[in-house]
Amino acid sequence: MTIPVIRPWLGEEEAEAAAEAVRSGWVAQGPRVAEFEQAFAGFAGAAEGVAVSSCTTGLHLALHLLGAGPGDEVVVPSFSFIATANAVRYVGATPVFADVDPVTGNLTAGTVDAVLTPRTVAVIGVHQGGVPFDVDALEALCSKNSLALVHDSACAAGSTYRGKPVSAGAALAAWSFHPRKLLTTGEGGMLTTVDTGWAARLRRLREHGMSVSAADRHASSGVTLESYDEVGFNFRMTDIQAAIGLVQLGKLPDVIARRRELAERYHKLLAEIEGLRWVTDPEYGTTNYQSFWVVLPDSYPGTVVDVLEGLSKRGVSARRGIMAAHLEPAYSRVDLPVTEHLTTRSVILPLFHQMTESEQDTVVTALAGIVR
Numbered sequence: 001m002t003i004p005v006i007r008p009w010l011g012e013e014e015a016e017a018a019a020e021a022v023r024s025g026w027v028a029q030g031p032r033v034a035e036f037e038q039a040f041a042g043f044a045g046a047a048e049g050v051a052v053s054s055c056t057t058g059l060h061l062a063l064h065l066l067g068a069g070p071g072d073e074v075v076v077p078s079f080s081f082i083a084t085a086n087a088v089r090y091v092g093a094t095p096v097f098a099d100v101d102p103v104t105g106n107l108t109a110g111t112v113d114a115v116l117t118p119r120t121v122a123v124i125g126v127h128q129g130g131v132p133f134d135v136d137a138l139e140a141l142c143s144k145n146s147l148a149l150v151h152d153s154a155c156a157a158g159s160t161y162r163g164k165p166v167s168a169g170a171a172l173a174a175w176s177f178h179p180r181k182l183l184t185t186g187e188g189g190m191l192t193t194v195d196t197g198w199a200a201r202l203r204r205l206r207e208h209g210m211s212v213s214a215a216d217r218h219a220s221s222g223v224t225l226e227s228y229d230e231v232g233f234n235f236r237m238t239d240i241q242a243a244i245g246l247v248q249l250g251k252l253p254d255v256i257a258r259r260r261e262l263a264e265r266y267h268k269l270l271a272e273i274e275g276l277r278w279v280t281d282p283e284y285g286t287t288n289y290q291s292f293w294v295v296l297p298d299s300y301p302g303t304v305v306d307v308l309e310g311l312s313k314r315g316v317s318a319r320r321g322i323m324a325a326h327l328e329p330a331y332s333r334v335d336l337p338v339t340e341h342l343t344t345r346s347v348i349l350p351l352f353h354q355m356t357e358s359e360q361d362t363v364v365t366a367l368a369g370i371v372r
């Protein structure tokens with residue numbers, strides 16, 4: 001039996017909620033999506049939530065809303081899932097990669113400032129693996145330079161920044177409900193915003209630009225005709241997904257408490273491996289430990305692939321650390337020394353709600369046997 005890197009915590013309650021949505025006869029975006037949007041916005045400290053089909057389409061929609069396009073530059077970390085950079089390409093703008101902090105793996109005001117040009121219109125800050133970036137510092141830099149700051153909060157549901165939910169009060173934050181994250185709807189995402197006018201436009205844009213949603217037309221007693229005032233997209237979530245999301249949202253505090261408990265136990269156990277470094281809370285906030293990554297000791301001569309193969313032989317499924325988009329053929333190479341160090345020397349270890357202490361011991365013993 002292999003210990004998986006993550007296992008979604010899904011049960012009968014989610015199955016029942018999905019079945020109820022099916023039995024109701026309304027499976028497309030409807031009342032459950034609206035309820036999930038409100039509940040998630042409340043959880044995230046945002047005025048509004050706009051459900052979308054994924055975090056990727058959420059980022060795309062956010063940049064479209066901001067009017068980013070050809071000739072514009074958007075600063076992003078290369079050290080992220082490739083969707084962050086791809087979203088910039090979707091609107092025809094150019095992603096410009098900035099390096100990250102070696103401890104948090106996140107953009108800093110200094111790394112972003114170094115790559116700003118007169119063409120820069122926005123920055124996408126990523127709360128990578130759940131570790132919050134320093135929001136105040138990036139906000140200050142962006143407002144000084146009249147740039148929009150979009151949060152890629154894909155991994156960060158339940159993380160905190162200065163005592164509040166991460167991205168609370170953000171102009172625009174995009175979240176993911178892919179099973180690799182802590183709250184899943186199968187596929188799915190959400191944009192949160194403090195701007196109710198933006199939320200209204202985002203709701204139209206995610207539904208083909210329709211002035212009246214299909215659900216509202218269905219619910220109205222009279223004849224309601226919609227108009228299409230601008231070109232929109234089909235980025236809708238279904239009511240089946242939202243029904244699952246509502247149950248998952250209720251479980252999230254428990255999921256995070258358990259992850260933080262297991263992460264602290266990892267910290268203690270891993271301390272016996274000399275030279276190993278691991279993800280931990282930054283001084284200004286807390287991580288939900290969506291990804292529990294370690295950086296291999298400099299003294300270990302092998303590669304990340306050697307470690308993954310060694311772990312696999314010992315019944316542990318791990319993953320390479322967070323990818324770097326600028327090293328992929330779809331993008332071009334630039335010099336990002338910290339990103340390259342982190343991506344080539346880090347490994348993501350198993351961490352999931354149902355993980356037992358004995359499974360955790362197995363992981364640590366296996367890793368110690370390889371890198372020591």
Ligand SMILES: *Cc1c(COP(=O)(O)O)cnc(C)c1O
Pocket residue numbers: 053054055056057080081083084126128152154155175176177178188189
């Ligand atoms: C997972 C992830 C995404 C993409 O999320 P989807 O919902 O799968 O589109 C974007 N950014 C980051 C940082 C992610 O980890």
